[in-house]
Amino acid sequence: MSHKALLSAKEVNIILHRLACQLIENHHDFKNTVLIGLQPRGTFLAQRLADILKHDYKIKDIKLGFLDITFYRDDFRRGEKILEANTTQINFLVENKKVVFIDDVLYTGRSIRAALTAIQSFGRPNEIELLTLIDRRFSRHLPIQPNYRGRQVDAINEEKVKVKWQEHDGEDAVYLIKN
Amino acid sequence: MSELSVNHLLGIKYLKKSDVDLIFETADHFKEVINRPIKKVPSLRDITIANLFFENSTRTKLSFELAEKRLSADVINFSAAQSSVKKGETLIDTVNNILSMKVDMVVMRHPNPGAGVFLSKHINASIVNAGDGAHEHPTQALLDSYSIRERLGEVGGKNVVIVGDILHSRVALSNIYALQLQGANVMVCGPKTLLPKYIDKLGVKVETNLKKALEWCDVANMLRVQNERMDINYFPSTREYSQQFGVNKALLDTLDKEIVIMHPGPINRGVEITSDVADSDQAIILEQVQNGVAVRMAVIYLLASKIKQ
Numbered sequence: 001m002s003h004k005a006l007l008s009a010k011e012v013n014i015i016l017h018r019l020a021c022q023l024i025e026n027h028h029d030f031k032n033t034v035l036i037g038l039q040p041r042g043t044f045l046a047q048r049l050a051d052i053l054k055h056d057y058k059i060k061d062i063k064l065g066f067l068d069i070t071f072y073r074d075d076f077r078r079g080e081k082i083l084e085a086n087t088t089q090i091n092f093l094v095e096n097k098k099v100v101f102i103d104d105v106l107y108t109g110r111s112i113r114a115a116l117t118a119i120q121s122f123g124r125p126n127e128i129e130l131l132t133l134i135d136r137r138f139s140r141h142l143p144i145q146p147n148y149r150g151r152q153v154d155a156i157n158e159e160k161v162k163v164k165w166q167e168h169d170g171e172d173a174v175y176l177i178k179n
Numbered sequence: 180m181s182e183l184s185v186n187h188l189l190g191i192k193y194l195k196k197s198d199v200d201l202i203f204e205t206a207d208h209f210k211e212v213i214n215r216p217i218k219k220v221p222s223l224r225d226i227t228i229a230n231l232f233f234e235n236s237t238r239t240k241l242s243f244e245l246a247e248k249r250l251s252a253d254v255i256n257f258s259a260a261q262s263s264v265k266k267g268e269t270l271i272d273t274v275n276n277i278l279s280m281k282v283d284m285v286v287m288r289h290p291n292p293g294a295g296v297f298l299s300k301h302i303n304a305s306i307v308n309a310g311d312g313a314h315e316h317p318t319q320a321l322l323d324s325y326s327i328r329e330r331l332g333e334v335g336g337k338n339v340v341i342v343g344d345i346l347h348s349r350v351a352l353s354n355i356y357a358l359q360l361q362g363a364n365v366m367v368c369g370p371k372t373l374l375p376k377y378i379d380k381l382g383v384k385v386e387t388n389l390k391k392a393l394e395w396c397d398v399a400n401m402l403r404v405q406n407e408r409m410d411i412n413y414f415p416s417t418r419e420y421s422q423q424f425g426v427n428k429a430l431l432d433t434l435d436k437e438i439v440i441m442h443p444g445p446i447n448r449g450v451e452i453t454s455d456v457a458d459s460d461q462a463i464i465l466e467q468v469q470n471g472v473a474v475r476m477a478v479i480y481l482l483a484s485k486i487k488q
Contacts, residue, residue, distance in 0.1 A: 118220075
């Protein structure tokens with residue numbers, strides 16, 4: 001198994017700040033916007049962005065939630081792997097809000113499809129955007145594209161893109177893993 | 180994530196501790212789901228479930244049906260009172276007829292102990308026992324333990340007394356298995372005529388004095404007196420039963436701690452429990468009902484995930 005570094009800690013940090021600034025351009029004071037990190041690994045990126053917006057850009061009112069999509073997936077009973085549920089923490093309604101889905105890697109688009117269904121349980125948002133750190137283009141199964149992307153990556157199907165976070169994995173980095 | 184070690188939920192006796200833990204963790208997620216503005220997930224939209232009730236039930240049937248619908252399963256209901264069972268059809272024939280309509284899972288209540296086990300050997304569908312005679316009622320025991328865990332943090336190490344008609348109670352037997360599996364200490368308390376002769380062989384303490392039992396316990400699970408299953412008089416009068424084995428506020432006030440009061444329903448107010456206790460903060464009876472839906476969703480979801488496509 002070989003690991004190729006795609007992004008270093010410094011590059012991840014620069015990208016996070018750029019994504020935060022792009023969000024500010026579109027959402028200003030975030031009064032009518034909610035950030036939704038997708039479980040399991042989109043939550044780290046969502047928390048980081050919320051922290052940057054709060055501390056570096058002094059935006060006071062950031063509403064952040066975590067959404068688990070396990071029960072909305074379209075591969076229940078279809079794979080060998082048992083689907084593992086995670087905690088959903090959304091303590092607000094998304095009715096008439098602008099929702100930004102945040103996930104670490106956009107691959108087939110099926111998770112986002114599930115998230116689009118799942119979020120309806122919390123109300124009818126005005127609009128939904130997608131922010132992703134890594135966009136694996138050419139591998140989509142559904143017509144879904146991100147509004148904000150950190151880096152585009154061309155990877156073939158046998159390859160895996162792994163995003164690591166300091167608070168969970170001990171470092172900020174993105175690797176391309178080949179078997 | 181691990182999966183259940185069983186393909187059917189026939190009784191707590193067949194479960195491992197890891198199964199119970201998995202069911203509770205999954206139920207935590209479903210409890211959050213059923214408190215959302217929209218309380219439904221689409222996981223089981225390609226699963227059909229038959230609820231076969233060969234014996235009367237109100238809350239268990241409603242709870243299962245709601246759990247199935249919250250998971251988006253297709254549901255068909257059957258109750259023996261309006262069926263061909265009255266015309267002499269056998270259990271296997273009845274069920275096979277229903278299964279030929281492409282049903283994936285059967286939730287069954289039956290007056291005969293072991294009906295679920297018997298059926299599981301003869302048909303090709305996942306079976307959930309919703310009560311078989313005086314034998315087991317596994318989902319009730321699971322939701323009882325889940326409610327204790329929710330109120331007290333954990334079940335292991337807690338002292339739980341089951342009070343009342345142990346002899347006719349499937350809830351009692353399933354609860355004994357479930358509580359012991361999780362490391363709780365279990366006592367049964369009731370009139371001697373309603374305690375099975377060899378109940379102590381299950382490793383439970385036996386007590387006939389309610390006051391002593393309540394002093395010992397952290398949780399008291401008050402069972403209903405099952406008049407419909409009693410063919411002889413097991414105690415002189417309802418009044419005497421309630422005086423000796425009914426919980427009331429005055430009795431609870433004599434204890435030096437606040438214990439948790441449970442009841443699987445339906446309550447005979449004034450018999451095994453008085454209204455001032457049933458409606459107090461000490462009682463978690465309505466929490467049990469709400470948790471019942473989440474726990475049954477977890478059981479059905481986990482069993483359905485093992486049904487091959």
